[in-house]
Amino acid sequence: MREMIKMVVVLTVLSAFSGGLLAAIRNSTQEKIDYQKLKFVQGPAIREILDGSSNDPLVDRLEVNDNGVERRFFIGKFDGEANTVAFETFGKGFGGDLGVMIGINTKEDKILGVRVTTHTETPGVGARAKTDLDFVSQFNDQTLAESYKVKPDGGQVDALSGATVTSRGVSTALSDAGTIYRRLKPQIEEKLKSAK
Amino acid sequence: MPRSLTQEFTKGLWDEIPPFRLVLGLCPVLAVTKTLENGIGMGVATTFVLVFSNILVSSLRKVIPSKVRIACFILVIATFVIVVELLSQAFTYELYLKLGIFIPLIVVNCIVLGRSEAFAYKFGVFRSLLDGLGIGIGFTLALAALGTLREVIGSGNLTIWGALKFTDLFGPAFQPFQFMIEAPGAFVCLGLMLCGMNLLGKK
Numbered sequence: 522m523r524e525m526i527k528m529v530v531v532l533t534v535l536s537a538f539s540g541g542l543l544a545a546i547r548n549s550t551q552e553k554i555d556y557q558k559l560k561f562v563q564g565p566a567i568r569e570i571l572d573g574s575s576n577d578p579l580v581d582r583l584e585v586n587d588n589g590v591e592r593r594f595f596i597g598k599f600d601g602e603a604n605t606v607a608f609e610t611f612g613k614g615f616g617g618d619l620g621v622m623i624g625i626n627t628k629e630d631k632i633l634g635v636r637v638t639t640h641t642e643t644p645g646v647g648a649r650a651k652t653d654l655d656f657v658s659q660f661n662d663q664t665l666a667e668s669y670k671v672k673p674d675g676g677q678v679d680a681l682s683g684a685t686v687t688s689r690g691v692s693t694a695l696s697d698a699g700t701i702y703r704r705l706k707p708q709i710e711e712k713l714k715s716a717k
Numbered sequence: 718m719p720r721s722l723t724q725e726f727t728k729g730l731w732d733e734i735p736p737f738r739l740v741l742g743l744c745p746v747l748a749v750t751k752t753l754e755n756g757i758g759m760g761v762a763t764t765f766v767l768v769f770s771n772i773l774v775s776s777l778r779k780v781i782p783s784k785v786r787i788a789c790f791i792l793v794i795a796t797f798v799i800v801v802e803l804l805s806q807a808f809t810y811e812l813y814l815k816l817g818i819f820i821p822l823i824v825v826n827c828i829v830l831g832r833s834e835a836f837a838y839k840f841g842v843f844r845s846l847l848d849g850l851g852i853g854i855g856f857t858l859a860l861a862a863l864g865t866l867r868e869v870i871g872s873g874n875l876t877i878w879g880a881l882k883f884t885d886l887f888g889p890a891f892q893p894f895q896f897m898i899e900a901p902g903a904f905v906c907l908g909l910m911l912c913g914m915n916l917l918g919k920k
Binding site: 524527528531532535536539542543546547550553554557558560561562639641643644 | 751777784785788789792795796800803804806807810811814817818899
């Protein structure tokens with residue numbers, strides 16, 4: 522009986538201690554981590570997509586509530602008008618989740634640019650989706666399509682050779698992006714107006 | 718015969734160097750050693766966890782009842798792994814992105830649990846610290862060696878924290894041996910290095 526109590530007490534105290542330690546560290550690093558994520562993951566992609574905007578898209582952003590999910594859109598101002606938003610969606614790649622940032626001109630529903638943000642694809646194969654700009658630039662200046670599919674699946678997207686699964690992941694993410702964008706467009710436009 | 722404190726530290730560097738002599742903790746060894754940087758990063762993260770979990774386990778060894786010791790070890794190890802994860806996200810985010818899932822997986826790295834069970838639970842705090850440090854540094858060296866080999870052969874380049882960059886080590890005509898970057902290359906590399914270690918250590 523004594524041993525039982527000792528076991529329970531030791532485990533409880535140890536758990537409480539580790540919980541407290543982790544909470545403290547998490548609280549003190551939270552802000553830094555958010556900043557790092559913005560800087561390293563989404564930042565470079567946003568800056569490349571919204572290249573030439575007159576504002577800092579990392580600072581100007583808006584949040585739209587999509588059935589309980591907060592979605593974050595980064596605003597790009599061109600010709601003195603806030604007419605472009607960039608946001609991130611996810612697809613399934615070969616090695617795991619694949620983050621895709623897409624920039625859309627809200628006036629013409631045109632894609633300004635697409636970039637892969639996070640991925641765990643094979644270096645030299647699927648990872649080219651991020652580094653090989655020929656692949657992502659095929660979407661530039663195109664009107665946002667209903668859905669995206671790679672050519673082997675009967676769609677319109679030129680797949681990266683040897684990385685069909687990755688290309689499929691990017692296509693899924695883009696299809697999702699289209700759906701989300703169309704659903705939230707009224708709210709986005711409203712907020713863009715007040716953002717000016 | 719009890720070992721001296723110096724031996725406690727140096728045994729991890731050669732006699733009991735984890736991936737080669739103990740052949741433990743192979744999952745991160747095979748998975749993250751695509752480049753030298755990744756190897757060192759993973760090694761440092763594991764060393765941090767090893768040292769702190771060894772210290773805590775050995776200082777609590779009189780309090781922890783032996784029936785629940787494994788649960789306590791895992792709890793301690795998991796705590797420090799999450800500390801490492803949070804810290805690496807906050808300060809070395811690029812590295813964190815490359816190591817990905819393998820940082821949380823340090824929890825189930827049998828080197829760490831093995832050191833708690835076989836060493837820290839039986840010996841004093843300072844001795845356990847030296848043991849953790851030695852094994853950790855040995856692990857880091859092994860990962861770095863494997864990472865260097867794979868990066869050099871697999872891509873022809875070698876980068877050390879962006880400060881030291883060697884490109885085209887074999888001249889511009891070199892065709893990267895991409896096989897080495899992928900998983901089978903890791904097995905082949907590890908096998909050859911094990912073979913080399915055994916040849917060297919043969920009496």
